[in-house]
Amino acid sequence: MIHISRSVVGAAELEAMGRVMREDGYLGMGREVRAFEAELQEYLGGQLRTVICLNSGTAALHLAVQALTSPGDEVLVQSLTFVASFQAISAAGAVPVACEVYPDTVTLDLEDAARRITPRTRAVMPVHYASNPGDLEAIYAFAERHGLRVIEDAAHTFGCTYKGRKIGSFGDLACFSFDGLKNITSGEGGAVVTSDPGVIQWVQDARLLGVQRDTEKRYQGARSWEFDVQHQGYRYHLSNLFAAVGRVQLGRFEGEFKPRRIALAQKYRTAFAGTSDLLLLHGDPGPIVPYMFAIKVLNGKRDGLRQFLRERGIESGIHYKPNHLLSFYGGGREALPVTERLYEELLTLPLHPGLKDAEIDSTIAAVMEFLSHAKLRS
Numbered sequence: 001m002i003h004i005s006r007s008v009v010g011a012a013e014l015e016a017m018g019r020v021m022r023e024d025g026y027l028g029m030g031r032e033v034r035a036f037e038a039e040l041q042e043y044l045g046g047q048l049r050t051v052i053c054l055n056s057g058t059a060a061l062h063l064a065v066q067a068l069t070s071p072g073d074e075v076l077v078q079s080l081t082f083v084a085s086f087q088a089i090s091a092a093g094a095v096p097v098a099c100e101v102y103p104d105t106v107t108l109d110l111e112d113a114a115r116r117i118t119p120r121t122r123a124v125m126p127v128h129y130a131s132n133p134g135d136l137e138a139i140y141a142f143a144e145r146h147g148l149r150v151i152e153d154a155a156h157t158f159g160c161t162y163k164g165r166k167i168g169s170f171g172d173l174a175c176f177s178f179d180g181l182k183n184i185t186s187g188e189g190g191a192v193v194t195s196d197p198g199v200i201q202w203v204q205d206a207r208l209l210g211v212q213r214d215t216e217k218r219y220q221g222a223r224s225w226e227f228d229v230q231h232q233g234y235r236y237h238l239s240n241l242f243a244a245v246g247r248v249q250l251g252r253f254e255g256e257f258k259p260r261r262i263a264l265a266q267k268y269r270t271a272f273a274g275t276s277d278l279l280l281l282h283g284d285p286g287p288i289v290p291y292m293f294a295i296k297v298l299n300g301k302r303d304g305l306r307q308f309l310r311e312r313g314i315e316s317g318i319h320y321k322p323n324h325l326l327s328f329y330g331g332g333r334e335a336l337p338v339t340e341r342l343y344e345e346l347l348t349l350p351l352h353p354g355l356k357d358a359e360i361d362s363t364i365a366a367v368m369e370f371l372s373h374a375k376l377r378s
């Protein structure tokens, strides 16, 4: 079986977890989390940004939204995203407003989003689909024009750059995911990155049940006994054990994971360029360090190709079922034609740093074989 993705971890991650178990004396949130945050901060350009680690990317998005909105406020977000983006917004008591995407990048369609602005709109959540941040400058200009905050769902874009600057190193708020399949993993995990002091304090407290300034105590190996709580909090902090894995992964990213992901995506793009019935998404590997590789299969051939691959032991995926079609978010009450069409066309092919040359070669060969047969039949 050729898997669509998997966690690429080994002896170094195992050793790091063992070190925490042997030497630290505490598996919860403490020194190791502080070190992971400091290393992420350095990676993202230093003192101007603060990194707050959480136990998932969803938790990062949830706290980011809750820090900026009041119950009933609206957040503009593309429907075509993982349900985590929507759940994070509704968990905060805010309302996700489903928007269209541009079909060539699958990033937020700003003209469509503008039509959905109401007096309750507080924020916009662009999702960097398949590691492409789209036109971020246009998103920030849009937000400024309409007085909105920006929460970047950067789950797919760890280590990616926009106009030479790393995602997360600038802008309002960026939320990363370090779940088992992302560009770096800590097992499960995530982070909010921002320069906003109010948000930093709120998120740091909210991840530890709202206990005021518990973060600083835990970093010194202590905890709070006398404390106050002034707002709702959650049990969302990262553990030392997971942070230890994240630190090793961060160390492997530039030299190992990043070049491999870029090379694999480049190989797909070269092989598929100009192929009929198949369209590549816009965006160059390099600035984009692809977390996943999605293509558009046209003329109703997507499901046939998926079946053809399955019969040859090649896994593929559909990212994502649009959220406006889910019962909890309207059950398709409103039509989003571009998104619904993409839902019929998008197909994700295997891509992860452990994917072997022979595996990508057979995936490419199988796709080409299917498309040439399909052409003869049509």
Ligand SMILES: Cc1ncc(COP(=O)(O)O)c(C=O)c1O
Pocket (backbone or CB within 6 Å): 056, 057, 058, 059, 081, 082, 084, 085, 127, 153, 155, 156, 176, 177, 178, 179, 189, 190
């Ligand atoms: C676009 C997007 N947003 C948010 C998340 C949530 O991240 P996590 O799985 O770390 O909760 C994911 C995870 O796959 C995602 O793909």
